[in-house]
Amino acid sequence: MIKKELRIFFTALMFYTRIPCPKWVDHSASYLNQSTRYFPLIGWIVGLLCFAVYYGVSCLFPADISVIISMVTGIFVTGAFHEDGFADVCDGFGGGWTKQKILDIMKDSRVGAFGVIGLILLFLLKFTLLLHIAQNGNIAPATLLALFIAAHSLSRLAAISIVFTHxxxxESDSSKIKPVAEKYTWKEISGAFFFGLAPLIYLALYHYQIMYALIPVFIFRFLLARYFDKWIGGYTGDCLGATQQVGEIVFYLSVIGIWKFI
Structure with missing residues (x-):
């Protein structure tokens, strides 16, 4: 039982990051389907690494440089998996007017003007928000670590929850994300919500107001899922990546807004 869960976890780690995994972990559609329960847990790892790099670099360099290197770390660890999805969604929904055209554009490996503009604005906004949070003199390192982890875990929960509802x-089976979309059980749902919400609940033990960040994150999740459903009748892997990136941004915005009342 434990070995199977480890295999499922490492399958998620292998699929969603560039972190090396044991040689006995291979690609399995069945395990990939079950790995949705650990998708928010991958956010713990990415958030921890991003914070560790930020904290270490900040001992030598200013906050703005540390934030940029931290962002580069996140992109390197995930292989720009979610950023690529965000760019494809910008191109697809920005340039396509029918379901098939949108899907064809998103499948194209080339990045268009909408994708480039979207990524520039995304990175600029993420950098500004993280810098604002990092320069808050009242925040303890442990709290900042929890915020990093919560941002990545909650945004991944918002993304993967679309699989449960849409x-x-x-129609093609060629997509890498297709096995994730085939089926799920209560284990996948409960696991995703546990790992997605646990860091936020930890923060709420000290500042209960932080739980309000759930509201805007899931409002945007609902609006994005509805928008995807309207135009293409559901979601794709790119849509999930875009939702994760937007969810992360919305979380940072929410935290900054909530701080005004703490």
């Missing part, structure tokens, strides 16, 4: 839009 249909996969592509």
């Amino acid at each position: 249909q996969y839009a592509r």
Whole structure:
């Protein structure tokens, strides 16, 4: 039982990051489907690494440089998996007017003007928000660590929860995300919500107001899922990546807004 869960976890780690995994972990559609329960847990790892790099670099360099290197770390660890999805969604929904055209554009490996503009604005906004949070003199390192982890875990929960409520839009089985969309059980749902909400609940033990960040994150999740469903009749892997990136941004915005009342 434990070995199977480890295999499922490492399958998630292998699929969603560039972190080396044991040689006995191979690609399995069945395990990939079950790995949705650990997708928010991957956020713990990415958030921890981003914070560790930020904290270490900040001992030598200013906060703005530390934030940029921290962002580079997140992109390197995930292989720009979610950022690529965000760019594809910007291109697809920005340039396509029919379901098939949108899906074809998102499948194209080339990045268009909408994708480039979207990524520039995304990175600029993320950098500004993280810098604002990092320069808050009242925040303890442990709290900042929890915020980093919560941002990555909650945004991944918002993304993967779309799998539980909406249909996969592509008819082809060629997509890498297709096995994730096939089926799920209560284990996947409960695991995703546990790992997605645990860091936020930890923060709420000290500042209960932080729980209010759930509201805007899931409002945007609802609006994005509804928008995807309207235009393409469901979601794709790119849509999940875009939702994760938007959810992360919305979380940072929410935290800054909530601080005004703490």
